[in-house]
Every structure is written in structure tokens, then in C-alpha cells.
Amino acid sequence: MTHGPTHIPSRGICIYCKRSEVRLADEHILPYFIGGAHILKDASCGDCAKITSNFEREVSRDLWGDARVAFDAPSRRKKKRPKVILMPDQYNPGQYLRIPAEDYPAAMVFYRMHKAGILQGLPEQVDLSPKWELTSITDTAKNERFTLKYGQPPIVRFRHVPDSFARLLAKIAYGQVLCSLDPDDFRPVCLPYILGQKKNLSYIVGGRWSYPEMQPGIGYEMRTNCIRFPGRLLIIVEIQIYPNNGTPAYHVLVGDVEGHAESDRVFAKVEATYSVDVTDIGLYKPVADDAFHWMPSSWPLPAWAD
Numbered sequence: 001m002t003h004g005p006t007h008i009p010s011r012g013i014c015i016y017c018k019r020s021e022v023r024l025a026d027e028h029i030l031p032y033f034i035g036g037a038h039i040l041k042d043a044s045c046g047d048c049a050k051i052t053s054n055f056e057r058e059v060s061r062d063l064w065g066d067a068r069v070a071f072d073a074p075s076r077r078k079k080k081r082p083k084v085i086l087m088p089d090q091y092n093p094g095q096y097l098r099i100p101a102e103d104y105p106a107a108m109v110f111y112r113m114h115k116a117g118i119l120q121g122l123p124e125q126v127d128l129s130p131k132w133e134l135t136s137i138t139d140t141a142k143n144e145r146f147t148l149k150y151g152q153p154p155i156v157r158f159r160h161v162p163d164s165f166a167r168l169l170a171k172i173a174y175g176q177v178l179c180s181l182d183p184d185d186f187r188p189v190c191l192p193y194i195l196g197q198k199k200n201l202s203y204i205v206g207g208r209w210s211y212p213e214m215q216p217g218i219g220y221e222m223r224t225n226c227i228r229f230p231g232r233l234l235i236i237v238e239i240q241i242y243p244n245n246g247t248p249a250y251h252v253l254v255g256d257v258e259g260h261a262e263s264d265r266v267f268a269k270v271e272a273t274y275s276v277d278v279t280d281i282g283l284y285k286p287v288a289d290d291a292f293h294w295m296p297s298s299w300p301l302p303a304w305a306d
């Protein structure tokens with residue numbers, strides 16, 4: 001969804017709790033702080049927005065705070081943005097160096113993930129997130145200039161917030177699907193995870209272990225992928241934030257649809273970038289090609305409880 005309309009009309013309900021008799025606010029699909037321009041109009045109530053803005057804030061401030069300052073990322077409070085970053089002086093314990101933001105080679109931290117548990121056929125309680133690895137985008141030339149100028153290498157600061165990061169991905173994926181579907185067109189498997197009712201994000205959120213090719217000039221990319229099994233449709237969204245920097249690619253199982261007629265109806269409505277038909281389960285072979293890292297690697301998929 002790098003193209004297309006940027007303002008999606010409201011459904012008149014909160015996309016998270018489905019209440020209608022409440023004040024609704026616009027919802028950025030990809031947060032403004034990473035340059036998202038696509039908006040679901042009047043889409044979330046105050047209670048739900050409070051929940052989502054909590055984990056969004058953890059990513060924007062705790063994980064990416066310094067990096068956003070250093071890279072001059074969008075912010076509604078740009079005027080209040082610090083001009084200097086305080087870095088512990090490695091030669092004088094307890095002292096801090098005042099580094100002008102433009103000098104500081106902050107690293108933008110991402111998580112490198114394995115395929116989501118459900119797509120590996122794992123039980124819901126298997127938590128893969130301890131195996132996620134930290135990876136970061138750094139500006140090597142800036143790093144070297146820094147070390148020369150300040151006589152010590154930069155210290156990267158961030159707080160490890162894997163759950164918040166994964167919840168943000170789930171929220172982005174859900175918003176992407178709502179550009180073409182209505183909230184009651186599918187069973188939103190991702191919703192209890194976004195709202196914090198279910199905790200093991202690695203069950204529905206995963207990624208491609210190897211790095212995709214860099215895509216110069218592309219700030220973010222989302223694709224809706226559908227897998228059509230007999231009588232069931234799976235809706236999976238792929239997300240890459242800053243593919244121009246060689247970041248990991250992620251996937252989220254957003255939801256599913258049951259029943260032949262209903263699956264056909266929803267498939268005709270969803271704007272899928274890519275779809276696979278699995279007509280004969282006996283012949284179904286998982287695609288090994290890493291490009292299709294979001295394909296399930298086992299059948300049948302475990303049934304999930306609502």
C-alpha cells in the first residue's frame with residue numbers, strides 16, 4: 001500500500017472494540033512518526049486509542065527516540081525536539097558528552113524474526129520472541145566521523161520492547177486490510193494481540209530471517225497476501241519499514257474467513273497483492289523460497305479460539 005487513496009472513509013464504528021456510540025478519531029495505518037500518510041477516518045475510540053498509543057509511544061520514544069532525532073524523522077513536536085543528545089563519557093564515569101543531534105550516529109533498532117508460530121504449525125503457547133535478534137540500521141560513515149571528532153565510539157541507547165514492536169506491526173497490518181475490507185468481513189485473529197488480551201505476539205507476527213534486497217527510494221511497503229484453502233481464506237500482511245535501508249521484512253496473520261461462499265466473497269473484495277490457491281490439500285507443499293516467508297509451512301493450521 002505505497003500507492004492508492006490516503007484517506008479511507010469511516011465505518012462509523014471503532015475498528016478495535018466495534019462500538020459506535022462513541023467519539024471516533026482518525027487512525028494512521030503506519031504511524032506518523034515513521035512517515036505514514038494513509039489514514040482511516042474516524043476509526044478508533046478514546047479507550048482503544050489509549051491502548052494503541054501506549055505501545056506506539058514505546059516504539060517511537062524508547063526504541064527509536066534517539067534515532068528519530070538523529071535522522072530528523074517526522075514529529076508533531078519537532079520544535080520541542082532536543083538539539084543535543086547526552087551520551088555517557090566513556091573516559092569520565094558519571095559525565096556526559098553533549099552531542100549535537102546532527103552529529104550523533106544513532107542506530108535504528110529492529111527485530112529479526114522467525115516465521116510466525118501459527119504459520120509453522122506451532123501451538124499458541126510457544127513463544128518465539130526470545131529468539132528474535134536485534135539488528136540495526138547505522139550510518140557507518142557518520143559513525144567514523146563521530147569517533148574521530150569525540151575520541152570515542154558512539155553509545156547506542158534504546159529500550160528493548162519486542163512486544164510493543166510486534167503489536168505495532170499487528171496494528172499496521174490490521175489497518176492495511178481495513179483499506180479494502182470491513183471489520184466484520186473476517187475473523188480478526190490479530191485483534192486480541194493488538195489490544196493486549198493475548199500476549200504471545202510471536203504466534204501471529206513473524207518475519208523473514210534473511211534480509212530482502214534494498215529498495216532505494218521506498219519508505220515503507222505493505223502487501224496483502226491471501227492463501228485460499230478449500231473453505232478457508234487466510235489474510236496475511238507483509239510489512240517492510242524503510243526498505244531503502246535494508247530492514248527486515250515482517251508478516252502478520254491478520255485474520256481468516258470460513259466457508260466456501262464467504263471466502264469467495266471476501267477474496268473478491270480484498271485487494272490482494274498476491275494470492276495462492278491451495279485446491280488440493282494432499283498436494284500442498286510449503287513454499288521453501290524465502291521470498292514467500294509468509295506461507296504456512298504445515299497443514300492443517302491449528303484452529304484458534306476466539
Ligand SMILES: [Zn+2]
Pocket residue numbers: 014015016017018019044045046047048049
Ligand atoms: Zn474502541
